[in-house]
Amino acid sequence: MNKYVYAFEEGNASMRSLLGGKGANLAEMTGLGLPVPPGFTVSTDACNRYYANDGVVEDAVFEQVFDALTALENKTGKKFGDAKNPLLVSVRSGAAISMPGMMDTILNLGLNDATAEGLAEATGNARFAYDTYRRFIQMFSNVVMELKMSQFEEALAAAREKDGAKVDSELTADTLKEVVENYKDIYRAQTGQPFPQTPRQQLAAAVEAVFRSWNNPRANIYRRLNGIPSSLGTAVNVQSMVFGNMGDDCGTGVAFTRSPSTGENKLFGEYLMNAQGEDVVAGIRTPQTIETLGENMPEVLKQLHDVAYKLERHFGDMQDIEFTIERGKLYMLQTRNGKRTATAALQIAVDLVKEGLATREEALLKIDAKQLNDVLHPTFDPEVIKAATPIAMGLPASPGAASGMLYFSAQEAEEAAAEGKDVILARTETSPEDIQGMSCSRGILTIRGGMTSHAAVVARGMGRCCITGCNDAFIDPEEKVLRTSEGREFHEGDYLSLDGSTGRVYGEKLPTVPAAITGNFETILGWADECRTLGVRANADTPVDAQTARKFGAEGIGLCRTEHMFFNSDRIISVRRMIVADNEKQRKAALAELLPMQKSDFRALYISMEGRPVTIRLLDPPLHEFLPHDGEEIEALAEVMGISAETLHNKVTSLHETNPMLGHRGCRLAVTFPEIPRMQVTAIMEAAIEVQKEFGYQITPEIMIPLVGETKELAFVKNIAVQTAEAVIEEQGLRIPYKIGTMIEVPRACLIADQIATEAEFFSFGTNDLTQMSFGFSRDDAGKFLPDYYEFKIFEKDPFATVDVDGVGKLIAMAADQGKKSRPDLKLGICGEHGGDPESIEFCHKVGLTYVSCSAFRVPIARLAAAQAAIKNKK
Numbered sequence: 001m002n003k004y005v006y007a008f009e010e011g012n013a014s015m016r017s018l019l020g021g022k023g024a025n026l027a028e029m030t031g032l033g034l035p036v037p038p039g040f041t042v043s044t045d046a047c048n049r050y051y052a053n054d055g056v057v058e059d060a061v062f063e064q065v066f067d068a069l070t071a072l073e074n075k076t077g078k079k080f081g082d083a084k085n086p087l088l089v090s091v092r093s094g095a096a097i098s099m100p101g102m103m104d105t106i107l108n109l110g111l112n113d114a115t116a117e118g119l120a121e122a123t124g125n126a127r128f129a130y131d132t133y134r135r136f137i138q139m140f141s142n143v144v145m146e147l148k149m150s151q152f153e154e155a156l157a158a159a160r161e162k163d164g165a166k167v168d169s170e171l172t173a174d175t176l177k178e179v180v181e182n183y184k185d186i187y188r189a190q191t192g193q194p195f196p197q198t199p200r201q202q203l204a205a206a207v208e209a210v211f212r213s214w215n216n217p218r219a220n221i222y223r224r225l226n227g228i229p230s231s232l233g234t235a236v237n238v239q240s241m242v243f244g245n246m247g248d249d250c251g252t253g254v255a256f257t258r259s260p261s262t263g264e265n266k267l268f269g270e271y272l273m274n275a276q277g278e279d280v281v282a283g284i285r286t287p288q289t290i291e292t293l294g295e296n297m298p299e300v301l302k303q304l305h306d307v308a309y310k311l312e313r314h315f316g317d318m319q320d321i322e323f324t325i326e327r328g329k330l331y332m333l334q335t336r337n338g339k340r341t342a343t344a345a346l347q348i349a350v351d352l353v354k355e356g357l358a359t360r361e362e363a364l365l366k367i368d369a370k371q372l373n374d375v376l377h378p379t380f381d382p383e384v385i386k387a388a389t390p391i392a393m394g395l396p397a398s399p400g401a402a403s404g405m406l407y408f409s410a411q412e413a414e415e416a417a418a419e420g421k422d423v424i425l426a427r428t429e430t431s432p433e434d435i436q437g438m439s440c441s442r443g444i445l446t447i448r449g450g451m452t453s454h455a456a457v458v459a460r461g462m463g464r465c466c467i468t469g470c471n472d473a474f475i476d477p478e479e480k481v482l483r484t485s486e487g488r489e490f491h492e493g494d495y496l497s498l499d500g501s502t503g504r505v506y507g508e509k510l511p512t513v514p515a516a517i518t519g520n521f522e523t524i525l526g527w528a529d530e531c532r533t534l535g536v537r538a539n540a541d542t543p544v545d546a547q548t549a550r551k552f553g554a555e556g557i558g559l560c561r562t563e564h565m566f567f568n569s570d571r572i573i574s575v576r577r578m579i580v581a582d583n584e585k586q587r588k589a590a591l592a593e594l595l596p597m598q599k600s601d602f603r604a605l606y607i608s609m610e611g612r613p614v615t616i617r618l619l620d621p622p623l624h625e626f627l628p629h630d631g632e633e634i635e636a637l638a639e640v641m642g643i644s645a646e647t648l649h650n651k652v653t654s655l656h657e658t659n660p661m662l663g664h665r666g667c668r669l670a671v672t673f674p675e676i677p678r679m680q681v682t683a684i685m686e687a688a689i690e691v692q693k694e695f696g697y698q699i700t701p702e703i704m705i706p707l708v709g710e711t712k713e714l715a716f717v718k719n720i721a722v723q724t725a726e727a728v729i730e731e732q733g734l735r736i737p738y739k740i741g742t743m744i745e746v747p748r749a750c751l752i753a754d755q756i757a758t759e760a761e762f763f764s765f766g767t768n769d770l771t772q773m774s775f776g777f778s779r780d781d782a783g784k785f786l787p788d789y790y791e792f793k794i795f796e797k798d799p800f801a802t803v804d805v806d807g808v809g810k811l812i813a814m815a816a817d818q819g820k821k822s823r824p825d826l827k828l829g830i831c832g833e834h835g836g837d838p839e840s841i842e843f844c845h846k847v848g849l850t851y852v853s854c855s856a857f858r859v860p861i862a863r864l865a866a867a868q869a870a871i872k873n874k875k
Helices: 013-031 044-052 059-076 113-123 126-144 150-163 173-191 199-213 217-226 277-282 290-296 298-315 342-354 360-365 369-376 382-387 410-418 432-439 454-462 519-531 543-551 572-580 584-609 631-641 645-655 667-672 675-695 711-732 747-751 767-775 786-791 808-822 838-846 856-872
Strands: 005-007 039-042 089-095 105-109 234-240 251-256 268-273 319-326 329-337 390-393 395-398 401-407 423-427 443-446 465-468 473-476 481-484 489-491 495-499 504-506 535-539 557-561 614-617 702-705 739-744 762-765 827-830 851-855
Touching: 005 013, 005 059, 013 039, 013 044, 013 089, 013 234, 013 298, 013 329, 039 059, 044 059, 044 199, 044 234, 059 199, 059 234, 089 199, 105 126, 105 199, 105 277, 113 126, 126 150, 126 173, 126 199, 150 173, 199 234, 217 786, 251 290, 268 290, 268 319, 290 298, 298 319, 298 329, 342 360, 342 369, 342 519, 360 519, 360 856, 369 856, 395 454, 401 410, 401 443, 410 423, 410 432, 423 432, 423 495, 432 454, 443 454, 443 495, 454 465, 454 851, 454 856, 465 495, 519 856, 535 543, 535 856, 543 584, 543 856, 557 584, 557 851, 572 584, 572 631, 572 645, 584 614, 584 675, 631 645, 667 675, 667 711, 675 702, 675 711, 702 711, 702 762, 711 739, 739 747, 747 767, 747 808, 762 808, 767 808, 808 827, 838 856, 851 856
Parallel strands: 401 423, 423 443, 443 465, 535 557, 535 851, 557 614, 614 702, 702 739, 739 762, 762 827, 827 851
Antiparallel strands: 005 039, 039 234, 089 105, 089 234, 251 268, 251 319, 319 329, 390 504, 395 465, 401 495, 473 481, 481 489, 495 504
């Protein structure tokens, strides 16, 4: 028979996947001889069997639970359900990966009318017994029966008013007995049944409820945000109760072996006397700081310090400890690696190495790479955000915090910013023409779009806070109003605050805390660079982007999107002349105007990167994106261009495509209009040669041809690029090396990568398009249905945020392998948004890519994640 239940003495810390983090660490503390109340753990295997059986716990599980309960009775000398000497237990969840507050706990289980009376007699403390009973009824009703808590809370408030009590601990025994009876009446009214009086029935229902809580909405959201698979399941820990609410020599608290906010090497925590665990987090009473414990219980405080010291050295990391004091004796209820701020994580990692508690490699693995966002971007004041209520929720597309006045167009945002106002730009969706308004805004909010939409990608590159896919709101650009799903309205000039790290929108001005980059940041990244084998480049389109990328340690530019340069106000008119041209001669005349502008852009990038690699992608988007579509805008532009509105309207109509992302774009534009790549390659090569002559940098331009799906297609455009490059070299009188490669974003290109590599000197995987073409999803529209996919466990995570290893990943691995066979010196990179995602970076390391490229503000994350990938995969 399968074993599902383990006494604490049978486990250890290495059994996390089976016993969950809490159960494994309780077992480990038991093995260390620490004061841990005895108990047992129902394994994650039992939870997964529960879900495999359509929500039914196997009989074998309950048989083993009750056998373990008998053993627990023998250890404690108490009897479960006995009226004179009752054994009470806590029932707690515990997943393999810590998920604080996401699942459920029941304390004081085993109480009924008879055992409550027996507990009162056994302890000589009726007030304690009935306080414990009312707590159990309320927790059981909430967690197991999922009843509404408002009536219970109202009954307790009425009892406090009757006794003139400010806090629950001041209620008398008689009043608490009345509360218990009121609670039972509420239970019966809501369920139609009396409160269960059989402790074994209570325990069975509680175990099932903890299994059920693994799939509650908040747990599902937490797992998706933190990349935790739903297949892990949760364990259930059943532990004999110790009581912090028995009197003034009892208490409960939480402590951290170092400050979770700053990382300071000092015991940090809070406690309450005469209380149980939920009182500390409920906020009904104000906890005391851990230092004051020494005023009344110096020996307990000393013991807590000793235990904390021992645990931190044993586990090699900062610990988050839960404890209870019963009649002056300390008991340990939990230890786990403590959650910490990014600043604290860096400080603790550096200190652990200094103190000899961790190697540099071990220290790097203790930092959540994604957390580095918090030291690169402003955040909200933690105390203020606790009291704030969101008005809407969207996708956390670009981290940071922003507060400002609401504007609904890029032009209005630009004008307001010029007046010195802090601006929040809110759009139904952004387009490339919004770039100026986005750049001068503190934060960007869009109603549509996903994590890789235009707004998300551009905002991350700029380091701007951004929330996309905010389906809780609607924008009326004509009335200049944003309406939430709950009916609230926000007009132009009203204040909004955006938390780009959580996706929460607040309808008020909230204070922000500036980013704080410390010496520890540089130390950690220096260690990371020593460990990693993957190169880290940045996606950068402007000198400002490039300089930011260099500041954060980028080793080159992995993607320069030339189309972003075309939207600047001084050149968009030339681009539009090129598009509306009736013949090649007119197009060449317009392109001649753009040539010096493009060359100037590329010169600035080369100078910023000081000879480091720069990969420049030739024009990619469909031409219609550069033209207006609104009637009034068409008329205004026609007048500026000296053509009729009808002519311009006809041109716009002719460029319309049913599915432009699969239409006339990328290398297809170069095939139809070869004069476009000729101009761009001329600008690329002339800029490189000029900078090399002036500054002495050894530059090897990398020219990237986008959206290739056929070898002959690549060969055709490559021939244009080579002829143009050679002509510039001859004209300039200086030969410099150059490389021509392609962006792998069409699934067919992955399948024929061996053929494509005969023409391409490098591959750069454009995983944004590769993902949407592989799945058949529009990345801008997927946000409408992906939430349903998460809810029904079709997807565990957003494939546009983390590489889909099973599908898209296989295409990448295949292309990398086949490409290397044809060209052993083939360089392999990734330049989609996945290049800044730690989980995706580990995948890139495993399949042997040369480098990852990401937005400038994600470069530090990529450096650390690349190091962690190398450390984890050393074997």
